[in-house]
Amino acid sequence: MGDVDHMNDAGGRAASDVVGSPFDNASVAARLGGETFTTQVGDLVFDGFRVTGVGSVADGTGASGAGAVTAADADGTEGTESTTASGAGESADGGRPVAVLVHGWPQFAACWEDTARALADAGIDVIAYDQRGYSPGARPGEVEDYTVELLVADLRALVRAWGLTRFHLVGHDWGGILGWHYAAQHPDDLLTFTSVSTAHPTGHGRRIEEDPDQYERMHYLRQIRKDPAGVEARxxxxxxxxxxAIYGDAVSPERVQSYVDRFSEPEVLAAALAYYRALGLGHTPRLTPITVPTLYVWGSEDLAFTRGAAELTGDHVEADYRFVEIPEATHWLPEQEPEVVSGAVIDWIREH
Structure with a gap:
């Protein structure tokens, strides 16, 4: 499955010793009392951070401030370690549930900082990683390297490398698209799935065809496919x-600047835009009904997903389903409304 190195991404130093962007994985991990990791799968190396939950999620006896994560050997290979998780979505050393948080565009794993803190304080172990194209060591150069099929395969390989068999999956934006497909293809892996902002792709596609408003909101996607280099340059x-400007006032100026700085590095934005270009290659699997307990959190002012698309989402879930609408909230819910998002996710995990 690939080698796993969880010492951290700074040559063996603790996360707090790393000097870099205040919103890179090392800085986020340091603030959360967690640590960074790198995980190699095949030729790709993914970066991320993880935090150990404190207290018990079952009775809500979480403590304030997440403690440092203790790594456990995954496969007996010398010099390789895995996240402290195994079995039915529980950590090896504390019997805690594990939530994997997957970011979207144009963000990074750091967008989950406040959510990760709340989940860890509630007794939930958290793993967040930078997806293909966002992790420097996982940035292939062709459009066909960014299909939904490959994004799903990345996550499946990563959770296997981390020693997880069942876990709670939370995805935002493209992390939500990945999550819908993961839940359809690998339902036995998941205890719950939470999509933040992202409507079910089938219902969303139907609204694009039937609703001129939803069709017009996808103008950016058509522009990316038509002139990717021009979009990147502009x-x-x-x-x-x-x-x-995409983030509006929903994300702090400091965090927005950190995103702009990272996307301004060579090939980063081109790789992120390749997700949209790859949608036109015809490699996206057809979705079957979702049989995993599913939570959908949506902001009423989301510019990407209309109310019609949001309200159709439940039609595609054949399991316990909850729709949480956040009034006057936009697309950037993990950073604009972290308390509401994390509260809904914690409740969902506790119930399942």
């Missing part, structure tokens, strides 16, 4: 002014 011009 987003990064003037110090990334247009890219920064």
């Amino acid at each position: 987003m990064l011009a003037d110090g990334g002014r247009r890219l920064a």
Whole structure:
């Protein structure tokens, strides 16, 4: 499955010793009392952070402030370690549930900082990683390297490398798209699935065909497919002014600047935009009904997903389902409404 190195991504130093962006994985991990990791799967190396839950999720006796994660050997290979998780979505050393958080575009694993803190305080172990194209060591150069099939395969390989068999999956934006497909293809892996912002792809596709408003909201996708180089150049011009404007006032200026800085590095934005270009290659699997307990959290002012798409989502879930609407909230829920998002996720995990 691949080698796993969880010492951290700074040559053996603790996360708190790393000097870099205040919103890179090392800085986030240091603030959370967790640690960074790298996991190699095949030729790709993924970066992320993880935090150990404190207290018991069952009775809500979480403590304030998550403690450092203790790594456990995954497969007996010298010099390789895995996250402290195994069995039915529980950590090896504490019997805690494990939540894997998957970011979308244009964000990184750092977008989950506040959610990760709340989940860890509630007794839930958290793992968040930078997806293909976002992790420097997992940035292949062709559009066909960014299909939904490969994103799902990445996550399946990663959770196997981490020693997880069943876990709670939370995805936002493209992390939500990945999550819907993962839940359809690998339902036995999941205890629950939470999609933040992202409507079920089938219902969303139906609204694009039937609703002129939803169709018009997908204008950016058509532009990316038509002129990817032009879109990239315009987003990064003037110090990334247009890219920064995407977040509105839902994300702090400091965090937005950190995103702009990272996307301004060579090939990063091109790789992220390749997700949209790959949708046109015809490799996206057809979705079957979702049989995993599913929570959908949506902001009423989301510019990507209309109310019609949001309200159709439940039609595609044949399991326990909950729809949580956050009034006056936008697409950027993990950072704009972290308390509501994390509270809904914690309740969902406790119930399942």
